[in-house]
Amino acid sequence: MRSETSIRLMQGNEACAEGAVAAGMRFFAGYPITPSTEIAEHLAAILPKVGGKFIQMEDEIASISAVIGASLTGAKSMTATSGPGFSLKQESIGFAAIAEVPCVIVNVMRVGPSTGVPTAPSQADVMQARWGTHGDHPVVVLCPTSVAETYTLIVEAFNISERWRIPVIFLMDEVVGHMREKVEIPDSGKLKIVNRAYPDCExxxxxxxxxxxxxxxxxxxxxxxxxxxxxxxxxxxxxxxxxxxxxxxxxxxxxxxxxxxxxxxxxxTFVDEVLTDDADIVVFAYGITARAGAKAVRDARASGIAAGLLKAKTLWPFPDEYVERIAQKARAIVVPEMNMGQLVHEVERASKGKTKVISLTRVDAEPISPSEILSVLKEV
Amino acid sequence: MYKEIRLSGTGGQGLILAGLILAEAAGVYDGYEVIQTQSYGPEARGGASRAEVIISDHVIDYPKVTSPDIVLVMSQQACDRYGRQVKPGGIVLVDDTNVGSIPALEEASVVTLPITDIARHDVGRQVVANVVALGALVGATCIVTPEAMEQAILARVPRGTEELNKKAFSVGLETGREARARHETP
Incomplete structure (x- = not known):
């Protein structure tokens, strides 16, 4: 039955692997780590079938190094990891940035620092994703909120990486990585695929x-x-x-x-706005927290609060212009995050003091619930 | 329709697979919107294990279960932890092979069935207790159609075990239906 339809129930990690292959990724090197392991597992099964290469390296540093080497030969390349592995890869991400080697690094966020809670979700790597490697460097960071979005956004990650010759960080969280939802697989001909520019000289x-x-x-x-x-x-x-x-x-x-x-x-820059036109209070959220935000906004509307949602799928470059526009008309922006408050500082900066910015943090290894956000919306 | 289902027990009982099969039955074969999530400890076996499924007519905003309509408990630990967290009017399905101390609920129904014993003795293999449980769940709650559930089970189980799993499902389904009938005609 599944083979007759393009609708499949997929895990976020599986959608990441499938989407990457659809984008043209043909080389993966990685070292398994919870909660990203299913990406490697799935690619080990499907990459050889499309003529690609899967290598389990001896560690995370070797993995990103192999990815850089493979990309230099022309193969669209990717690695996937989580917290501790992402820390190990930082130096080589800088190498990819200065040597202008296109590559995609997936980090399925779990609770840190260090080993933390390996099986539980977090959003505490959003600053590291931008500034984890030293020196001024260009990097784009994308963050999906659903399984279907994981599939389409990882394709964009490769397109951006190829177009601009930069490393692209794909930040998932444990909930998005492990949950299963329906995905309608687009026909391969319908996907927009971008490839790097080749020299036309001798x-x-x-x-x-x-x-x-x-x-x-x-x-x-x-x-x-x-x-x-x-x-x-x-x-x-x-x-x-x-x-x-x-x-x-x-x-x-x-x-x-x-x-x-x-x-x-x-x-x-990929941003979705939900009911922001007439919104008095806007929730700025990303990843799994944006799903709680969507429910909270719907519930708030039902009880007469003019709430809206700004869902950022691109975290870096930070979507300044969207936040500034909201700040000019909304009374407050609420920023729920599964960390001690990281992107809230960017929201404050982009708001330029034009509205009240409220941070809602949760760091007990559980996702933020809609009711937590709703109670803040009711208090404002 | 909007229903939240929580399947809970011990690592190794196959509850995460059961959650996946339930989600596929509802989403792929019955055509609902569906989300399946899970929570488990670092242990492969013996730790607490939980799979959650939300089935809806509409797009589902938040993927985690907050107030379940249907709860399956297959260990005492899971029963102690989740046996009382059920919406008023909801159903708690208890595998009393593994659960001795069963909660008494005023606002929800408690259905006790010897799921693991049925798998062991009536089907012949304890390993299919999760599929017996899925059958009982469908029989007792009608959460998905039996046809969708059987298709979803057969698409997921290892080749060569189809007949065993079919039997486990139909025995579970019958047991669940009988329990439902008993419940409705006191």
Whole structure:
């Protein structure tokens, strides 16, 4: 019966794996860790069937390193992990950013710090996702709220990563990762797939980090092993790919890398607004907490409170313009998070003092319930 | 329709698989909106295990069960923890093979059935107690159609065990229906 229909009941982690393959991902290297393990398990089963490679590496650092290497040869590549593994991968995420290697890193958030509560949900890695690796670096962070959204958003993650030659962090949480919902699998022809830009010059003329050969921001990228020989380094480098410490060249590189986010901002920002038009109080939420927010808003409306929901599926770059617009008309923005209050500071910054911002935190390894949010909406 | 179902017991009883099958029966075969979630400890066996399913006509906002309509308890620990958390008018289905101390509820029905004993003696394998429980659940509550449940079971069980699981389901279904009839004609 399941083979006759495109509707399947899927776990979030399974949808992540299926969506990645639909996006063209053909190389996965990982080291299993709860609550992300099903992503690796599922890919081990399906990747070989589409001519892809699955490797279980000796640890998380080796996994992200293998992913970077595979991507340099032209394969869309991904790794998946959780808290402790995400910490281990940070240095190499910076390498991917400076060497401009497209890749997707999935982090299914669990309670930390350290080993924490391995089987329980959290949202405490949202700052680490943006600033976990050192130095100014471009990175986009996406965060799904449902199983169906996991499937479509991971495709976007690959598209963004390929288009801008940046690492994209895909932040799930234990609830979204493990829950099962219906997913209508789109026909493969209907998905918008973006691939990296290739050089159109001869191999001997190729300057691997010359953005002017492309759109001025993203240099065209040749596959290793196709005759375009080039040097890849974590040191600051010039257009040839070789190290430089010359002030103007260092400055130009860091500024160009950073400018990717401003240029990409509009096309990588995914935000859903529910009943915000006439809303007096707006809930800003992401991940599983946005589902509690949706229920709380519906219940609040039923009891006469003009509530709305701003659901951020892109966490970084932070959707400033959406929050600022809400701040101009709403009396308050409520920010429920399964952490000690992380994105609430971004909401405050983007609100520019134009509205009251209220933080609701929960860190007992249980998701925030609709009734908790509703009681805050009633108090405001 | 909006119904919350909680299946609880011990790791190893197959309750997470039972939750998945129930969700597939409702979502894929009966066409409802559905969400299945679960909670388990780090132990593979012996720890507390819980699967939750929400079945609705409409889009489901929040995926966690907050006030269940139907509760299945298959261990004393699960019974102590979840046996009283049920909506007024709801049903608690107790496997009294494993539960000695059964709650007395005023506003909800308590249905006791020897689910694990039925699996062991009437079907012949204790391992299918979860499928007997699904049968009993459908028989006692009509939460999904028997046809959808049987299709969902057969799509999930290991090849070669179809007949065993079919038998487990039909025995459970009959037991559940009898319990329902007893309950409705005191």
């Amino acid at each position: 191999p001997e003329d190729y300057l691997p980090f010359d953005a002017d050969a492309g759109d001025g921001v993203v240099p065209p990228m040749a596959d290793f092993g196709t005759g375009y020989r080039f040097h890849v380094t974590g040191l600051t480098h010039d257009r040839t790919g070789f190290p430089t410490t010359k002030r103007p060249e260092v400055d130009a590189l860091i500024r160009r890398l950073d400018s990717k986010i401003d240029k990409a901002r509009q096309e990588v």
